[in-house]
């Protein structure tokens with residue numbers, strides 16, 4: 001269940017935040033070598049791999065993930081999009097010594113670096129897998145999407161986010177790290193940081209309602225033991241109102257670092 005919803009949420013993130021993903025890939029594409037060999041770390045359902053292969057028609061992409069379920073979904077999306085000849089998948093736990101993923105011209109890690117048990121070691125492995133002059137791209141979430149800002153239900157959503165942040169912290173996830181410093185410490189140069197402040201106002205496309213539904217549903221289920229019964233009941237009630245609401249917005253912040261080996 002958890003993975004199904006995560007896959008759907010990641011796919012919807014790509015669809016609804018299309019402009020952000022397109023801007024990011026255009027930026028990385030300008031900095032990348034011609035015919036880049038790209039390694040997508042923690043590729044998940046394929047948001048990065050598919051967009052990279054689509055937007056950079058000369059690219060070859062290696063999608064790496066620890067989850068066979070994610071990779072199976074990614075392969076079926078690549079097949080459907082006619083991109084499977086340029087996207088291969090590698091199942092690997094990046095907390096373990098890495099398989100041979102190089103030589104790579106671009107290493108791309110979107111919302112995955114914070115999952116690494118030892119990010120310093122992962123960055124050192126990324127450095128080792130990149131060609132000299134190769135490009136590192138790290139994208140991280142500064143804040144998870146909020147849909148109810150400025151509505152009467154804003155507070156319950158915020159309490160959900162606070163509880164989720166505590167849970168992530170306790171699980172040892174490396175959120176809100178100073179990735180610029182870490183990247184430089186791993187030996188990369190020309191570290192550039194760009195902040196994306198995403199603020200989509202109504203009316204939103206239909207996919208945004210599905211995105212809100214699956215995100216808030218995951219929140220309610222994931223935090224069933226953390227939120228008060230009142231907050232849980234309120235969240236469930238909010239979810240039932242989503243299809244008919246005209247006041248949803250999407251606010252989320254992402255930061256992206258580019259650097260060179």
Ligand SMILES: C[S@@+](CC[C@H](N)C(=O)[O-])C[C@H]1O[C@@H](n2cnc3c(N)ncnc32)[C@H](O)[C@@H]1O
Pocket residue numbers: 010041042043044045046047048064065066067070092093094095109110111112115116117
């Ligand atoms: C939040 S998802 C991000 C997916 C994708 N990069 C995106 O932007 O939509 C994080 C992904 O990292 C993967 N992951 C987490 N720990 C990992 C590890 N140790 N080795 C490989 N993949 C890992 C998870 O399976 C998941 O697919």
